[in-house]
Amino acid sequence: MLENFSFRTIVEYLPLFGQGFAATLWLSIVSFAGALAVGIILCAMNLQRSRLLQLPAKIYIDAIRATPLLAQLYFLYFGLPRLGLVLPELVVGILALALNSGAYIAEIIRAGILSISRGQVEAGIASGMTYAQRMRLVILPQAIRVTIPPLLGQAIVLVKDSALLSLISVAELTRAGQLLASDRFMPAEGFITTAACYLVLYYGLKSLAAFSARWLGVRPIGSRT
Amino acid sequence: MIWFQLQSLMGSYPLALRGLGMTIALSGISLVLGTILGFALGVLRTSGSRLLDSAIGLWVDLIRGTPFLVQIFLIFFILPELGVELDAFTAGIIALTNLAACFICEIVAAGIRSVPTGQVEAALASGLSQWQRMRQVVLPQAMRVSLPPLVGQYVLLIKDSSVVSAIGLTDLTRVGWLVVQRVPNGLLVFAIVGIGYFVVCYPLILLARRLERRMSAAHGEVQL
Numbered sequence: 001m002l003e004n005f006s007f008r009t010i011v012e013y014l015p016l017f018g019q020g021f022a023a024t025l026w027l028s029i030v031s032f033a034g035a036l037a038v039g040i041i042l043c044a045m046n047l048q049r050s051r052l053l054q055l056p057a058k059i060y061i062d063a064i065r066a067t068p069l070l071a072q073l074y075f076l077y078f079g080l081p082r083l084g085l086v087l088p089e090l091v092v093g094i095l096a097l098a099l100n101s102g103a104y105i106a107e108i109i110r111a112g113i114l115s116i117s118r119g120q121v122e123a124g125i126a127s128g129m130t131y132a133q134r135m136r137l138v139i140l141p142q143a144i145r146v147t148i149p150p151l152l153g154q155a156i157v158l159v160k161d162s163a164l165l166s167l168i169s170v171a172e173l174t175r176a177g178q179l180l181a182s183d184r185f186m187p188a189e190g191f192i193t194t195a196a197c198y199l200v201l202y203y204g205l206k207s208l209a210a211f212s213a214r215w216l217g218v219r220p221i222g223s224r225t
Numbered sequence: 226m227i228w229f230q231l232q233s234l235m236g237s238y239p240l241a242l243r244g245l246g247m248t249i250a251l252s253g254i255s256l257v258l259g260t261i262l263g264f265a266l267g268v269l270r271t272s273g274s275r276l277l278d279s280a281i282g283l284w285v286d287l288i289r290g291t292p293f294l295v296q297i298f299l300i301f302f303i304l305p306e307l308g309v310e311l312d313a314f315t316a317g318i319i320a321l322t323n324l325a326a327c328f329i330c331e332i333v334a335a336g337i338r339s340v341p342t343g344q345v346e347a348a349l350a351s352g353l354s355q356w357q358r359m360r361q362v363v364l365p366q367a368m369r370v371s372l373p374p375l376v377g378q379y380v381l382l383i384k385d386s387s388v389v390s391a392i393g394l395t396d397l398t399r400v401g402w403l404v405v406q407r408v409p410n411g412l413l414v415f416a417i418v419g420i421g422y423f424v425v426c427y428p429l430i431l432l433a434r435r436l437e438r439r440m441s442a443a444h445g446e447v448q449l
Contacts (some may be wrong), residue, residue, distance in 0.1 A: 066380070066426040067419040068387035071398050075419065078411025163292030167391055174295055187302030195291045195299065202290030 010189050013180045020176030021197050027090065027172065028159045031097035035158065036151075038102025043109040057106070064103035070164055072096055077168050093165035101158045108154060112147035113139055145216045152209035159201050173197050230410050234417070237404050244400030245421050251396060252383040255318055259325020259382070260375075266326060267333025268359065281330065288327040293388050296320050301392045317389035325382050332374045336367030373440055376433040380426050387422075397421050 010017075045057035064072070073096040080087060087095075116139050124134035166174035177194030181187040270281045288296065301316040311319070340363050348358040390399035401418035405411050 062427065062430070063419070063423065066423045066430055068384035068398065068422055070387045070390070071401065071415055071418050071422060074398070074401060074405070075411060075415035078405045078409075079415060080411075082410055082412050160290075160292040163294045164388070166294070174292065174298075177295065177298070181298070181302065187298065188306060191295055191299045191302065195287075195295050198292060198295065199287070199290045202286075206290075 006186060006189055009180070009184055009186055010193050013176070013190075013193075016176045016179065017173070017193055017197060020171065020173040020194075021200075023171055024159065024162055024173040024197075025201070027094055027165070027170075028097075028155070028162050031094045031101065031162065032155055032158055034094065034098030035101035035105050035154075038098055039105025039109055042102060042106035043113070046106060046110060047113065061103045061106055064100055069096065069100050069161055070167070072100055073164055073168065089165070089168045089170045093162070093168060093170045097158060097162060097165075100161070101154060104154055104157070105151065108147055108150045109143070111150075112143040115146055116142050146218050148216060149209050149213040149218060152205055152212060156202060156205045156209075159205065160198065163198075227413075230408050230413060233408050234404065234413070237400075237407075240395075240400050240404070241397070241417070241421070244395055244397040247395055248383070248386055248397040248421075249425065251314075251317055251321060251389060251394070252379075252386045255321035255325055255386070256379055256382060258318070258322040260329055262322065262326035263329025264333050266330035267337065270330060270334045271337045285327045285331060288324060293320070293324060293385050294391060296324065297389060297392055313389070313392045313394045316392060317386070317394055320389070321382060321386055324385060325378070328378050328381075329375065332371050332378060333367065336369075336371035337363055339370045340366045369440060373433050373437040376429055376436060380429045380433070383426055383429075384422065 042057045042061060045053045046061070048054055073093065076092050076096050076099075077089070080092065120138055120142070121134060124138045129137065162172060163174040165172055166178060169175065173194055177190040180190035180193070184190075266281055269277050271278075297316065297320045300320050301311075301313065304311055304316070304319075344362055344366065345358060348362040353361065386396060387398040390396050390402065393399070395403070397418055401414050405414045408414060
């Protein structure tokens with residue numbers, strides 16, 4: 001059956017895949033920016049001494065990590081209208097991705113901050129720096145260096161996770177493949193083209209992560225891509 | 226209103242149990258198969274053959290570079306075109322096993338590479354065969370490094386099993402999707418679905434954390 005693999009149909013559907021590719025790219029960028037914000041807030045809460053701030057962050061992170069993204073996506077998709085919030089599918093999808101990746105990013109940033117040796121902090125205290133100065137001048141510049149490669153690893157995970165948005169009919173890359181598969185009964189053409197587009201994004205981000213690790217002089221982390 | 230919905234939800238608890246059973250069966254079978262296959266691939270990858278190493282590396286990259294949803298669609302819709310008859314359950318098992326094997330292969334290979342070469346040389350000098358070296362010297366030490374990420378990977382795979390609901394398997398997520406069509410309270414229904422996954426995944430997350438702490442303590446690293 002695969003001998004009638006139709007490149008002609010793929011070419012015909014190329015504009016659709018182009019749109020899907022662009023949609024996946026930009027919705028991933030927006031979600032990642034949101035995830036960074038969520039992650040920074042969660043991490044800041046988690047590093048406080050006050051249990052009142054720490055506990056909600058810990059519970060949130062564990063709850064996200066112990067449940068699948070698809071269930072979280074459906075929770076928002078079927079749940080938000082119940083609260084009177086009727087949002088477009090795309091917004092729900094971006095929200096789910098940002099809230100999900102935020103929990104993982106919080107842990108990445110925390111690991112980066114905790115990797116700074118205690119002596120550095122003590123040296124800061126001995127130099128008479130305030131907490132804010134120590135954070136800004138001593139810890140964060142070093143922590144950011146070690147977090148960039150794993151953050152790019154998380155970006156790869158997010159791009160792949162965004163495929164689930166096709167299940168709530170957001171027009172993105174996987175949806176383009178589904179459309180070709182169902183319109184022309186050509187699943188091979190549809191999903192192989194989709195997979196190829198994701199591979200372009202994957203190899204791009206992967207080499208960016210490797211390059212940044214070399215440039216920053218830190219060990220590249222395979223993490224959970 | 227809530228009371229009425231709860232009662233209505235109680236009615237679908239056999240369905241929920243079946244969904245949980247399906248999720249556990251799917252992930253359990255693929256975890257066992259994927260672990261065996263992943264160990265075999267990991268050992269082959271570090272066996273010294275350049276060709277095997279790059280062939281396995283390419284396959285792992287292809288699987289890690291594409292969404293699991295797309296992999297399921299490829300297997301479920303294309304294998305029948307190639308003349309392989311399969312139902313959704315088999316397709317799900319194949320897809321999850323393949324995914325598990327690829328991730329576990331990388332974890333095992335990293336563990337094996339972390340064993341100092343002096344250990345292998347000492348085993349060689351003691352006259353151990355290749356199989357004995359692997360089984361008695363390299364793998365036990367590699368396992369210590371590999372165990373925490375391996376358990377963490379199991380959690381990811383159990384969660385990934387929710388994606389097979391896209392080809393119509395009635396797993397826990399699919400049950401939630403079915404129930405929410407009748408009981409229009411997405412917050413309640415998917416909170417319950419989430420608790421189902423949490424009960425299975427959270428103990429494993431705690432186990433992974435504990436193993437990790439024990440390993441870094443054993444290596445004399447300071448816990449901050």
